[in-house]
Structure formats: structure tokens, C-alpha cells
Amino acid sequence: MSSTSTSDVSSFVDLTQHEIEALKTRFNLADAHTHQRQSASQDKIVGRLPELWYESEQNQQSYFEAQFIDAFFRLHRQPTARTMGRTLLSYSASVATMVAAMYLKRREMTVSLIEPCFDNLTDLLRNMQVPLKPLPEQTLAETAGIYDGLVANVETDAIYLVDPNNPTGFTLLAQGLDGFREVIRYCVDHDKLLMIDFCFASFALCDPEIGRVDVYQLLEESGVTYMVIEDTGKTWPIQDAKCAMITASRNIHEDVYNLHTSVLLNVSPFVLNMVTQYIEDSIEDGFESVREIITQNRRAAEWALDGAVLEYQTPVVNTSVAWFRIKPEHLTASALQAELYDSEVYVLPGTFFYWNEPSRGERYVRLALAREPKVFASAMERLREVLKRHEQL
Template identity: 30%
Template sequence: MSQLANLTILEVDALTDLDGGLNLTDGHARLVLTEKQAAVVARIPEMFTEAVRRPFPDLEREAHEVFLRTIGQHSAPVGTGRILSCYSSTLATDIVARALPAGTTVAVLHPTFDNIADLMVTRGLSLVPLSEEALLNQDWPGPPVGAIVVTHPNNPTGLITPQGHLRSLAEHAVRHGQTIIIDASFRGQVREAQYDTYAVLDAAGADWIVIEDTGKLWPTHELKIGLLAYSERTTLPIMRAFSESLLAASPVVLQLVRELAVDWGDGGYERARELVERNRAAVARAIEPVGLRLSDPASQISVARVGLPADGPDSSLLHKAMLAKGVHVLPCAPFHWADPEEGLRYIRLSLARPYRTVETGARLLAEAYRELR
């Protein structure tokens, strides 16, 4: 793996593989539409008509309300103008990074998806790691840290920030004048992560920013929305940074999100959970005969890390061996953005794929590991 290869580059390589290799990299849902989802997609021509007939603010507010209610966020500031619709959660993250004052020291969860750290460094921010252990111990960073970034649930580990811990963090941030930034891109996949974080943050009087995402839930081929919500207390120029990046998200995609969220609350969540857990079990079965285990067996998000023993091949070698077999997975060094060496003992597979794809990929991972040993 090149030192310049971040996780997204590896995901693009998988997506554009002309040889048709198995893509088990990104966490997006690359599945066949269910019958109900297909019925929603079939109505897209009607949504174009609605986009012309109805005011954009009405369509946007409805999408925000239905989606956020479906994932338990009843106190989100729907209709206040403090929820912005972006093309993606990555764009939302970049907007936040530009809104923060240059030179701000930001504590970022570690490990987590590398583009959060990359975007912030690119925008002139200074980063320090916040370990998952420190989060679970409620050992919060003080000054000079001006903002704290938590991924909830965390990618790649699936760690959920408990409600009491978020309350503790919010109260700490108020005392020290810090901004809390939550990336909740995988929230829709996990019921336990769907307590009302907006209510917790507001009750503490915190200055907060929350990023939500629809791209991990449905196989809509990048027709998605990243929601950027911010507190009434913030003085950051978020709207200015937003306006420098885009005019608006598509009113057609907003309607698509609204209708798929209705299905998500009417059995879609359970159907997706069943597939993900079946795939997680398939990975565990395939790797057990070669002495490997899932690193996060309690995780509920649509990815799985496989732990590699210290006396065996690391994930950079295993990644290359997998590519030789036509399978794209993610070596985990980039997730450990502050200490890539830590990530060499893990490799990550996406579970949001058809069962046979995951089963085949896991079997070939075990085969590649056995050959390297």
C-alpha cells in the first residue's frame, strides 16, 4: 500500500476495478433493492414533478423531519434553518473544518475513518487523538483543545458513545468553552446509538455540531444526503462555509430519503440488520479455522475488523495478498491516523453486500492468511 493511499483512494480502486474484483471496502450499502425500496425508486419521476411543483424548503423540512424521527432524533432543530443538506457527510465535515478557526486544536477519536483527520489538517487545524479507552473512561481533553470530535457509532470499531458519557462530555465542554462535533454517519444502523443526542447536548447547554448521513443505509448508488446540524449557541460561520461549497442538495434526493426513511421505520431496519448479522457470522466462521477472530464481535455497524496476531503477517501484506486474489478490503493503518503502526494488526471488510459476496471474500481472506503464514 502506498503511503499516499488513504482509505477513500482504496475504496475508489475497488469501485473502478476493471477486472471486477470483489469490493468489500466502503461501508455503503451495495445491495439489491428490496421490493419496497424498488417501489420507492420507481416513483422518482413523480419526485421530479414534485420538485417543480412544491417549494424547496417544504421538501427539505419533510425529509429532515421523517429521517431524523425515524432514527430517534426528536429534538433535532428541524425547521429552524440550522440543519443544512449536503451532498455527503464528507462535504459536511469539510464545511465544519473550514468554519473552525485556523489553528484550533481539535481532539479527534482514534481510531476512526481517516478523512475526518485529513480534512481538518488540510484546513489548518491541529489534531490530538482521543482514544476509545479515554472516551469510555470519560477522560476528556481540556485546553488548549477547542473542539472534540466523536464518531457515534465509531467506524471501524462500532463503539457507541453511551448516553451518560455524552452528557459528561457535554458538561465538560461547557465548562471549558469547547465545541462538540459528532459524526453520526452510522447511527441509522444501530438502535442503541439512536438516543436523542440533540436533547442531551441542549440540556447541558453545549455548543455542538452533528453530522448525519443516509449513505450507509440504502443501496441508492450515491443518491444520498449528509445533514449538518448546529446549535443555536454556535458563533462559527457555518452558513458562510456552506454557501462557499454548494447552493442546495437535490430536492429529488430529499424526497427519496424521506420515502426510504418511511420504509426504514416500517421493517426496513430489521431486514438490513438480519443481513448484516448473517454476514458477520459468515466472516467469523470462515476465519476461525486459521486462528483469526473478529476484533469487535459486539459491533452492529455494517463493517467487521479482523484481528491479526503480532507474530503473523500484517494487514498491509494481507491486503496485497487479497488483491492478488481479486478481493478488495481495507488495511486499517489509515484508521489509526495518529499512529498507523497500531492499525497494522487489523483488516476491515464491509458487510453491506450480498451474502455470497461476503462469504466468498471471507473465505479468500482466510486462504490468503494461511498462505502467508
């Protein structure tokens, strides 16, 4: 158990500070990074790491960048993006988001950001002094009402969506291209910059009820001004080695590129080479190694926790996190999180996800699912013991 006290935990100012503390905890269900073990085919990639290292020394940087981008967009079924040649690579989604925030700041743009969402988006934009307004997720819930809902709710220069959303699992992809088509139509008609975070999109691919469509084709054909951020960090268990991407519409690509080069030169060719092997492995196995772990742990969480204290919130897309509503009125997310922390289980309170109205988040907690199943099952037992105390109140 960490020496950090419950009172210290309650003073944390963002979710990342909670996640840092959770890394010291026996049952870390906080961060959505991948902590499960390798599948059989992934273990073979680990065995080839020396080979991949020397291979990375023998070829040019551009070779590994092209190989990675080709594989990533093949996996994600985005043939338009695969051939555009406008995707810029960075070490993390946070770096890519920082570049996007620099673009917004330089143009003194205001942003309507989806709520709830992971709060580092809020922090990055605010730290860059970009004015924010909340865009309630329910504004996008019904295709027929999206356009009018945006007219009623958006007074800013840009719209920033996360799809699938973290923590709720909401996605416009459930409506094929129809939901995105309405958002894009609004942005074109009202001259808005459209920003989309697709960092959890791999789980839409994993979900047989959802899948992915060629969003980039729709973006390109519409003429909308856009920036799209994607990431590999939430998908494969590779010790936080990852690559993020930012792709911009042609009319702003040069400006984004000039900002991007002020931040970094390149992503490690070894990291690109290694991550590409994991992408190809998931193409080969149809994402089975990723889907199996998440499905197993989601079922375990729902079975163990959905009851008198917590109510499982069924997502549109089964991402690598689970979102639960707290049912007893006397119990808050902050109090439950602190109690669980004392029992060596770390979950995230919903408060920070509701970045504009934290009090709404007191009704929710989020659990990460990308964990080794045996460890996750033990965490569920410990968590269930704590919940039993409240079932009798």
C-alpha cells in the first residue's frame, strides 16, 4: 500500500494524478492503458525484438513511417486516409492534442468539447488558453436531431468530439455514416472546424455490432475543415510503446505541419517497426487477442458489480473501460473511490470526466478492463467486499 493518504488522494487535481497513484496500488483499475499479458502470437513478436531492432537500424525512417501508416489504416478500414499522405506521427495522443491546441490558440479559436470526456483534453486546451464550452453527449444521441442540436448548443469556432467516447462508449458509428454526415453538414454550413479524437476506435472494430466505415472519405468529399487524432496506446500490451497520429484537411495541413515540426522530429523507427507487427497480428487474428481480454473482464465486472450499489451503464461500443452509475444517494464517487483505495483497489471517480460540471460525475465511477483476467477477477472480489458494506445501509 502506498504511503499516500486518502486525504492526499482527494486533493489530486486531475485524472492523471489519480492514475499515477494507482500505479502504486495492488489492484489498479484506473488508467486505460494495456496491462494484460501477451497472446501466443504476440509472444512471438516479443521473441523477435532483437531482429526488429537491427532491422530498424538498416532502413530509412520514411520506410517505417510508411509501413506503419499503411498497416494502421488497413486495420482500421480507412483506405482514403491510407493514400492521402497527410498523417503526422508523434509519441502520444497528448502530444498530438497539444499540436491541435497550439493551432487553436494561434487562431484565437473557441471550442465546444464533448462532455463527459477524459479530462486531459480539457487540461491541454485550457493550459493553451483555448476557451471551452461544453457539448453534452446527448446532443448527438439521435441522428435526426443532431443538426438542430448543434445549432442550439454550439456558439464556438470548433467542435471537438471523442468517438468512441471515454468513459461512456458512445459513438456516432452506431449509425454508420449518418451521424457523422449530420455533424459534418452542420460544420460545413456554419464554417466550423471539426476535431475528432479516434483513440478508442479500435474497440469499434472489435465490436461486431459496430465496426468502422471510411470516415476520411466523407470528410474529404464534404470539404469540411478538420483535424483527426488517432492512437495505438489503448490497444496492445506493449509497455506503453505507442504511436499517435494527427491528420488534417488539405486547407490547414501546412499550418498543422509547421506546428508539428516545432514539437518533434520523428517517432523511433524501432517503436514504429514493433507496433506495426502488432497491427499486422491483429489483422491476422481479426482482433481476437484484444477482444477476448476486454470481453472476459467486462462480463466479470458486470456480473460482480451490477446490483444494489452500482448500475452498469451499457455502452454503444464495448471499449476497454466500464462505466457504472452509483445508485444510493448518500454515496458519492469521491467517497467510494477513497474507500476502495483504502482496500487497495483504485478506480476513477466520474467527477473529472464531467469537466464543466463535476458534481454530475459524483454519480459515476470508471473501471479499466485491459488487465490480466486473474488479477482482474481478484480485484472484483475485493471491490465486491466493499460494496457489500453499502448494500445493507
